[in-house]
Amino acid sequence: MSVLSDKNLRGYPMKPYDMVREGLIVFGVMLTIILVLAAVWGFPGKNYGPLTIKEVATKAPVAFLKRTVSYFSGTSRLQTYGPPYTHNDNHAQHIGPFCPNCWVGVIYPLNAKVDFVMQPLQQIAALDPNVATALNTYQNASAKQQTEWNNAYTSALNKAQVTHGRVVLPAGDYGPVPVLMNGMLTFARTGLLEAALTFNTNPNMAPYETNYTRPLLYLGGPIMNTVAGHFDEKGGEWGMSHIAGPYPGAWWLWPYTFLYQIPAIGNSPNGDLIAFLIFLVMLLIAVLAPMIPGLNRIPYVIPVYKIIWRDWYAKYPSGIPSNASRKRV
Amino acid sequence: MNIDKVLQKGLKSFLPLKDDLPTEMPAYVNSFGYFFGTMTLASLAVVFMSGTVLAFFGPDWWHFSSVGQFFNAMHFWSVEVFYLAVIMHLTFKFFKAAWRGNRFRTWVNGWIIFIITIFSGISGTLLQANWDAQWNSQQGKAAFNALGLSWMNWMNYTTVLTLHVVFFAGLILFFVVTHLAFVRSESPVHPIVNGGKGEIDDGNARALGEGDEK
Incomplete structure (x- = not known):
């Protein structure tokens, strides 16, 4: 094991594992889901070719x-x-x-x-x-x-x-x-x-x-504004985060396009710059959350981790294994 | 100094084969909370595979042949699934406080991948060569110009295609490999100890050994 793993896992019980097998199984499942989505719904954009x-x-x-x-x-x-x-x-x-x-x-x-x-x-x-x-x-x-x-x-x-x-x-x-x-x-x-x-x-x-x-x-x-209005795709209508037709688009951009829904930003001639700078701050807060007092306590205040590791806590309520029973390999 | 020897030594201490291809895992890695990282990686693999097929045959093929349309659809839906996976992955990592134990670099590395994928996604949207691509090139130009990024000409198809399939894809690949190397080298973060109260829970709490005070 690496120096870090060796140090971190000393005294923790281990279980047999096959990473490649698990990866291949998950890949197979994902591929199947994607094939089904592609077969059933196709590429949504095919119905809306370029405006010539x-x-x-x-x-x-x-x-x-x-x-x-x-x-x-x-x-x-x-x-x-x-x-x-x-x-x-x-x-x-x-x-x-x-x-x-x-x-x-x-x-x-x-x-x-x-x-x-x-x-x-x-x-x-x-x-x-x-x-x-x-x-x-x-x-x-x-x-x-x-x-x-x-x-x-x-x-x-x-x-x-x-x-x-x-x-x-x-x-x-x-x-x-x-x-x-x-x-x-x-x-x-x-x-x-x-x-x-x-x-x-x-x-x-x-x-x-x-x-x-x-x-x-x-x-x-x-x-183009007229056509975009027809598809509800203007900036004030969540713009780039959705596509023409009843399909998901770049929904992961919602936190960004949300800013354009605020009239003071959406209607400002400098709206793009203002929205981006606010988004940049939001992004920095997310990236630096582990170092920001208060934010880095959220996982403890909302203890989702107790559900994630419920099997572990059932055995080791404090979170630490009670003895160094792990067989070293 | 023998560079190969130094690299060997580094790999042995940082990422030996036992970590690259682990045959055992800590017992606490036993939860749905660990699924989304693999799901992210699996869907990303489909993104790359379907994208590679598209790259070979080009826009006319992916728009006007039934097989091309199918691969185009696969590329689109694999991206949708990828983002669902990645959002779940980082949400669960957050609620595990997975940055503990000097894993902050892995957390930041993950966010870097996420940010690069946003640019990759935008370039992909512009390459769709349909109404949405056209409209986004209009809307995107205002935003990119405002940010001083007009030097990246998002209306030059060759530029966007190269950025999408080489630059962004290469960056994503690089940071994903780095991410996995960090994760495997560090081992999965420990479960939170005592609700994170009373002691500094650095994510690497030492197990009590025989003879330790209990």
């Missing part, structure tokens, strides 16, 4: 156009997100001067207007002369004119009608913006926008690029 841009552009074209024109006009929240995408440090979560996100800085610079809209539009323009002409008209217009067209188009989307998949706007002066946005919509409906966004991330890496930041962020904001 094609799906959104086809089923909710107005929502797609609203999001796309917000990138195009530079009004989306993503364009002032702060690090790691933009330089708006004032939007980074912070508690006083404590701002870890600012310290890391802009390591994945993102210009949503260019990266999400202008680059794909240039690719669409190569395939569609109407879009090429509209793009040329837009780029040659003054900044003031561009803003007026963007604003008029954005407002008109609130009154848009969808007829047989076509988005019909009320009459107005939107300049070339409708042609550009319809170009994006048509392209998105082919299912190629995700591919273009990924390709444009680094064209030199085209066949190998696996950085899906752009296609994943594209549908972020109102569109």
